[in-house]
Amino acid sequence: MAWWQRQSGKTTRNRVISLLRRGQRSVEELAESLGLTDNAVRAQLAVLQRDKIVEAVGIRRDGAVGKPATLYGMAADSSALFSSAYAPVLVALLAELGERMTARQIAALLRRAGRRLARSLPERASFDERVQASAAFLTEMGADADLVQTKDGYEIRAHGCVLSDAVVECPGTCAVVEHLLREVTGGSVKEHCDRTDQPSCRFSIASP
Numbered sequence: 001m002a003w004w005q006r007q008s009g010k011t012t013r014n015r016v017i018s019l020l021r022r023g024q025r026s027v028e029e030l031a032e033s034l035g036l037t038d039n040a041v042r043a044q045l046a047v048l049q050r051d052k053i054v055e056a057v058g059i060r061r062d063g064a065v066g067k068p069a070t071l072y073g074m075a076a077d078s079s080a081l082f083s084s085a086y087a088p089v090l091v092a093l094l095a096e097l098g099e100r101m102t103a104r105q106i107a108a109l110l111r112r113a114g115r116r117l118a119r120s121l122p123e124r125a126s127f128d129e130r131v132q133a134s135a136a137f138l139t140e141m142g143a144d145a146d147l148v149q150t151k152d153g154y155e156i157r158a159h160g161c162v163l164s165d166a167v168v169e170c171p172g173t174c175a176v177v178e179h180l181l182r183e184v185t186g187g188s189v190k191e192h193c194d195r196t197d198q199p200s201c202r203f204s205i206a207s208p
Contacts (some may be wrong), residue, residue, distance in 0.1 A: 024071040024073040110179075131187070156203045168195075177191075
């Protein structure tokens with residue numbers, strides 16, 4: 001079940017999302033379809049815009065008289081929230097690679113994936129800033145990461161694992177995050193992840 005379907009079933013917010021996934025609509029059109037007041041719809045849209053799920057996508061003017069209507073639609077980068085396919089597809093892909101590649105080849109592939117992922121983070125000047133950005137990135141992906149200062153640098157302790165299903169299938173998947181952190185921070189990174197029934201990420205990062 002996808003994220004949006006787990007949010008208390010058929011809530012008003014989910015009904016708004018469902019309509020906007022089918023096409024752009026104005027406040028008035030949403031209100032008419034949902035049997036709500038315009039202000040009630042605006043309140044729902046404000047929350048969805050804040051969470052970057054919905055955005056204003058254009059203006060429509062009906063005729064030459066009257067105020068133009070703002071059209072709302074799904075935010076361009078919101079599609080991942082509505083899919084539960086990523087984890088099973090990744091697990092299946094790793095299983096297939098495991099049958100076709102050697103352990104060394106898979107490890108090299110995961111390292112390259114981590115370095116590629118690191119390119120999505122903007123550059124930061126100092127080591128401290130780079131580590132903080134890395135921890136924030138893991139939290140944004142769902143790891144709820146704490147950043148702890150140590151005598152050698154830092155330790156990222158995540159409460160949960162963003163790749164838990166994949167880690168169960170292929171423990172070496174942790175190398176993706178390890179090399180992401182190495183590439184971004186420029187420090188010496190060592191993985192200490194917990195791979196038990198509830199995997200959680202843990203990485204020490206020594207300053208360069």
